[in-house]
Amino acid sequence: MKTLRILYLEDTDYDVDLVREYLEEDGIVFDLIHVKTKEDFINALKEEELDIILADFSLPSFDGLEALDITQQLISDIPFIIISGVMGEELAIEALKSGATDYVLKQRLSRLVPSISRALLEANERATRLKAESERQKYDFIVNASKSMFTLVDRNYTYEAVNDAFCKAHNLVRDQIIGKSLKEVWGEDSFDKYIKKNFDDSFRNNVVRYQAWFEVPSRGLRCFEVTFYPYKETGDDVTHTVVDTMDITDKQKAEEAMRESEAKYRLLFDHAAEAILLEKDGLITTCNTRAVEYFGYTKQQLLSKGLLDLLVKIQPDGSDASKHASELEAVTSKGGLLGTNWEFKKKNKRTFIADVSAASFQLKGETFYQFFIHDITEKAKAEESLKRLAEAMEQSVELVAVTDIKGHFVYVNKACADKLEYSKKEIIGKHITQILPPAVSKETLYQMNAVLADHKVWSGDLDILSKRKQQLLVSARVSPIRSKEGDITSYVYVLRDITEESKIKAYLRQAQKMETIGTLAGGIAHDFNNIIATITGHTDIALQDIKPDNPVYEDLEQIAKATERAKGLVNQILTFSRQVETKPEEVRIDMLITEATKLLAASVPKNIRIKQGMAAECGGVMADPSQLHQVIMNICTNAIYAMKDSGGILHIRSKSLVPTQRLKSRFPELEDKQYISLTFKDTGTGMDDATAERIFEPFFTTKPVGEGTGLGLSVVHGIVKSLGGEIFAESTPGKGSTFTILLPCLEEEKQKSLSNADHTDHRG
Numbered sequence: 001m002k003t004l005r006i007l008y009l010e011d012t013d014y015d016v017d018l019v020r021e022y023l024e025e026d027g028i029v030f031d032l033i034h035v036k037t038k039e040d041f042i043n044a045l046k047e048e049e050l051d052i053i054l055a056d057f058s059l060p061s062f063d064g065l066e067a068l069d070i071t072q073q074l075i076s077d078i079p080f081i082i083i084s085g086v087m088g089e090e091l092a093i094e095a096l097k098s099g100a101t102d103y104v105l106k107q108r109l110s111r112l113v114p115s116i117s118r119a120l121l122e123a124n125e126r127a128t129r130l131k132a133e134s135e136r137q138k139y140d141f142i143v144n145a146s147k148s149m150f151t152l153v154d155r156n157y158t159y160e161a162v163n164d165a166f167c168k169a170h171n172l173v174r175d176q177i178i179g180k181s182l183k184e185v186w187g188e189d190s191f192d193k194y195i196k197k198n199f200d201d202s203f204r205n206n207v208v209r210y211q212a213w214f215e216v217p218s219r220g221l222r223c224f225e226v227t228f229y230p231y232k233e234t235g236d237d238v239t240h241t242v243v244d245t246m247d248i249t250d251k252q253k254a255e256e257a258m259r260e261s262e263a264k265y266r267l268l269f270d271h272a273a274e275a276i277l278l279e280k281d282g283l284i285t286t287c288n289t290r291a292v293e294y295f296g297y298t299k300q301q302l303l304s305k306g307l308l309d310l311l312v313k314i315q316p317d318g319s320d321a322s323k324h325a326s327e328l329e330a331v332t333s334k335g336g337l338l339g340t341n342w343e344f345k346k347k348n349k350r351t352f353i354a355d356v357s358a359a360s361f362q363l364k365g366e367t368f369y370q371f372f373i374h375d376i377t378e379k380a381k382a383e384e385s386l387k388r389l390a391e392a393m394e395q396s397v398e399l400v401a402v403t404d405i406k407g408h409f410v411y412v413n414k415a416c417a418d419k420l421e422y423s424k425k426e427i428i429g430k431h432i433t434q435i436l437p438p439a440v441s442k443e444t445l446y447q448m449n450a451v452l453a454d455h456k457v458w459s460g461d462l463d464i465l466s467k468r469k470q471q472l473l474v475s476a477r478v479s480p481i482r483s484k485e486g487d488i489t490s491y492v493y494v495l496r497d498i499t500e501e502s503k504i505k506a507y508l509r510q511a512q513k514m515e516t517i518g519t520l521a522g523g524i525a526h527d528f529n530n531i532i533a534t535i536t537g538h539t540d541i542a543l544q545d546i547k548p549d550n551p552v553y554e555d556l557e558q559i560a561k562a563t564e565r566a567k568g569l570v571n572q573i574l575t576f577s578r579q580v581e582t583k584p585e586e587v588r589i590d591m592l593i594t595e596a597t598k599l600l601a602a603s604v605p606k607n608i609r610i611k612q613g614m615a616a617e618c619g620g621v622m623a624d625p626s627q628l629h630q631v632i633m634n635i636c637t638n639a640i641y642a643m644k645d646s647g648g649i650l651h652i653r654s655k656s657l658v659p660t661q662r663l664k665s666r667f668p669e670l671e672d673k674q675y676i677s678l679t680f681k682d683t684g685t686g687m688d689d690a691t692a693e694r695i696f697e698p699f700f701t702t703k704p705v706g707e708g709t710g711l712g713l714s715v716v717h718g719i720v721k722s723l724g725g726e727i728f729a730e731s732t733p734g735k736g737s738t739f740t741i742l743l744p745c746l747e748e749e750k751q752k753s754l755s756n757a758d759h760t761d762h763r764g
Contacts, residue, residue: 004030007044009055009067011036015106019054019083026113038062045074052116057084057091065098072099077126079119083112149245155203157182160240171217202228202241211248223249275373280366282306294375296347307371312343312351328358328369341376353380399474399495405488407432419497421467435464437471452480452491461498473499500665536563584622586746589676590614592625593652596632600640607647608640615655618676621743627719634712635680635739642684642737651681656745667726674745681738687731695729
């Protein structure tokens, strides 16, 4: 028995339990969904599959009539019974008029089950009627949508039904036909001579079919195929005939056109530019004039041969001709089209290469093969030359690309595709500007186009982008390709990747620049030291000669403090220029970082965290501990400053590595040995490329006046370089910065005296 899904809107649990008892007593299998509020009622209507709805008429903020209205909006044709203890006759009538199926008084719940049964029965009957009506409408739609003319005629030769196409064709309306006899509609003479016989045959349970031309009022003279189908309404006797009248004028005309087409085909076949052969059972059955010209045989001679007789036994690829015959059968037997190049022999023993298209078809149970043969001997020679050229281009280390005149790629060699990180399929069709970064000026492109438009070669350096948006610098040479008429048809780009080369040049320029600045700064610093020493000496003597209560004493103290600060500044400059004495020793990197982060912890804002990740295999370096401590403190201080407003995380990590070739090409002074890599990654404000290029220059700072000297990173750079290491930064505005330091590891025997690093997490 199907479980009855009941939705019950009722604010009193007692009444719900009472209804449940009555339903259970009658043995109804049900699932009662109880809701009390309007919101729950609406949700249940939307989410549950329901068979019937019961609703209290009066609720505190929601009544049965409103529930009925909501139900009719959301679910069509579901039984709705109102259960109420206060409902009068007028309200009951109003509810029934509004669409309620029934109402039951709470004092007479014994009526509930019969009311539910009756409501479900009525709903089922309505559904059945609606389905039947829907089926009838579908039938009417199908019949009336048909372009064929349908009529239904009883055994009294009277029309019982006609479709729209019939009425439209004869310029009649249904009332002029339905109920009328065939004699009345078509006249007694036509009925007796032409119509009656076919209907009588159909009434004898025969299907009658014929074709004829008729004059139809709405269409003129047309050709129709008329079919009479016997129809048995009840029992085994034919009660009606269904007449299907199909307009086949277009079909007749198409057949006539086909006959004309066959004549034209024969003309085209005989005068085709390529040889056409038709083969059955290994023998040529038909050939055209071009085949006779190609092979040098008469038509009769060709008809005594098979395709295999015309093929060179050993084909250019070294295969046997019989193999191609097997390949042909295998492909075409599955409905495929074979396209290939074969070498043929003529009657005079000369050979030629031909492009062959072949297909098979069935005709009257027999298999035929059709061959289209086009001589491509000269084309094959040209293609072989192009193939050798293409192979040379594919093996070239230069990046080669060809675009059409609008700038879309039509060819790239392997080196170019690999460098741009695209497959050839991906890049073909893309526009040249899609591999150029936005920074490439319109002026550059304008100059290039102007030179090319003048049929000249453009050369210069260009920035291009790989698929992963990696920027590359290439030395480019762009040449126009001209047709025989002298028109530009495409452009060839020959590119050489000079990215690493330019980086090395930039590195050398920067190194020379920093060395020059260091030498200059060192010389100035020594001179300043002499001046500061003089000021310091005289100030100390003056402080000894006067008493502290002297008004000048405080001024002299300020001079002494200022000279101390100046001395510290000079020492930083000397450190940058690597002209300061150091005391190198074996230093544990992890211990230095732990010590530095502990010192920083007290001053780090609470919204900034410092995380360490020190690799266990990392050992130590040979360095002055105080200098290395200064390096760590300076970089960490800068990172914390970058995150002071928004907060964030400073990750400090170490690992051991041997520089890759890519890294050594960027920093030529790196050697093939073990280095410790220290990275300081913050989530701060980051910096643009222009700023990143200058961060290690002395006195360069982005901080406001009074917040920095611009020597911090300069000193760091000087210390790292003095230790035989390298330092570089990577940054994106708004996404933070990462500083990486590479320092040479201690020799293996010295590493053994150092303990393993710890992993700590400092939070400020």
